[in-house]
Amino acid sequence: MIPIGANLQKIRNGKRTYAITPHLPGGFVKPEILRKYADAAEKYGGVLKLTSAQRIMITGLKAEDVEHVWADLGMQPAMGFANCVRSIKLCPGIAFCKRGKQDSIKLGLELDRLYHKKEMPSRMKIGVAGCQNSCAEVHIKDIGVLGTDNGWDVYVGGSCGAHPRLAQKLRSDLTYEEVLRLIAVIVRYYQQHGEIERVGEFIDRIGWERFSSDVLALYEAESGRETGCGREAERVEAMKSSEATARNKEATPYEAVKSDKAVNSNKAGESTKVAEPAHRGPLAASEPIQADSIVSDIIRVYPQTIPVLRSFGMGCLGCPSATGESIAKAADIHGIDIQALLRALNEGVANQTGSRPE
Structure with missing residues (x-):
């Protein structure tokens, strides 16, 4: 019989071991809970495994130890039965x-x-x-x-x-x-x-x-x-106004991650967006890279700029945002001086081609 709140793992040489997965709402975990995980794994010879569902599994447990592990953790299983809503x-x-x-x-x-x-x-x-x-x-x-x-x-x-x-x-x-x-x-x-x-x-x-x-x-x-x-237009405008106001306030500490220090989503009064410059259309070869140039266009037209972008800390050049994001917006998100970045990009193009884009 499988212990309550456990899953049977691979049977090796006739020996059965089990895994348990406590529920961690949103994948947030306090330091004291992590210590309980570590203590339980060490005490009962288990192995900790991060799962793709933002949870922490303890595997390699003996059947007779499962109940004691749950008692030591003081937590609830992440899954009740097969046909149910899993952790969000x-x-x-x-x-x-x-x-x-x-x-x-x-x-x-x-x-x-x-x-x-x-x-x-x-x-x-x-x-x-x-x-x-x-x-x-x-x-x-x-x-x-x-x-x-x-x-x-x-x-x-x-x-x-x-x-x-x-x-x-x-x-x-x-x-x-x-x-x-x-x-x-x-x-x-x-x-x-x-x-x-x-x-x-x-x-x-x-x-x-x-x-x-x-x-x-x-x-x-x-x-x-x-x-x-x-009515629909009024609703959308009201929603946008509400969201904008929320972004400029300190984030409320969430129940799952309460601590002595509140985490701010951004500083009060600080804008979370940079004004997008008016876009002039796709970047063409021989054109200079400007603030409104789209990141994916820059990489496509001037692939030699990839090392320059990475040197400024912009490593995720293939992310979906790059397909429609201006270099000015990307620089703002990464906290980069846009003028310094533009100079470096255009100089990088000039060094490769022998002439600076006009």
């Missing part, structure tokens, strides 16, 4: 990340509180990312939420593993409250009509048109939201 995966968002567009920690922890371990027709994975880099892998989650400048986009039906499937966008530019309402409708609809199948398989079985129309009709009916252009 989330990124740092505006609280910690320089590229964050929305508060993914606040939303992710609330979703974890609402849905973690809830019974479903099959297992369900939810991801919340604060920007288009999608560090929480929202496009391969059953429900994915992606932060943008205009709010939140909601995706459904993603999965990985043996039958990978990219999630499809269901709704865009939602507020925090609207995301919670829409996800509540998605979950309830899936619980009522899904069989033993992931959300993506459920959508493939009944068709995207039926799924999306049913869910959105229920969402609109329950929210009672007017969809007239005037």
Whole structure:
């Protein structure tokens, strides 16, 4: 019989060992909890393993020790049973990340509180990312939420593993409250009509048109939201104003990471964005690199600038943001003097070509 809250690992020479995975909301862990992990692993001969779901597993445990390990940790298992909502995966968002567009920690922890371990027709994975880099892998989650400048986009039906499937966008530019309402409708609809199948398989079985129309009709009916252009414009502007105000305040310490010192998302009164210069179109060969030049265009036209960019600490040149981000915006995000960077880039081009771009 498998011990409660444990998973059987590979059987070697007839010996059985087990792993346990405590729940860590959002992957945040206090120093004192880490010490408990280390003490328990050392005491019972276990091995610590970081998982892809932002948790810490203790593996290599004997069956008779599992109950004692749980008692020493004083924590709850991350998973109740197979067909339930797993831990919500989330990124740092505006609280910690320089590229964050929305508060993914606040939303992710609330979703974890609402849905973690809830019974479903099959297992369900939810991801919340604060920007288009999608560090929480929202496009391969059953429900994915992606932060943008205009709010939140909601995706459904993603999965990985043996039958990978990219999630499809269901709704865009939602507020925090609207995301919670829409996800509540998605979950309830899936619980009522899904069989033993992931959300993506459920959508493939009944068709995207039926799924999306049913869910959105229920969402609109329950929210009672007017969809007239005037009302919608007012809602979007109010949401933008609210988000901008939130960014310029100290971030509230989240329940999962309370400490004596509050973590600021940014200094009070300090803007989180740099004004984008007016873009003049794609960069062409022989043209000088200017503040409005797009990072991906610079690399494409002048590949010799890659070492220069890296020397300034801009190592992630292939990230999704590079495809639409100006060099001025990138410099601001990385805390780089844009004028010094432009001089170095254009000098790098001149050194390779023998002439400075005009």
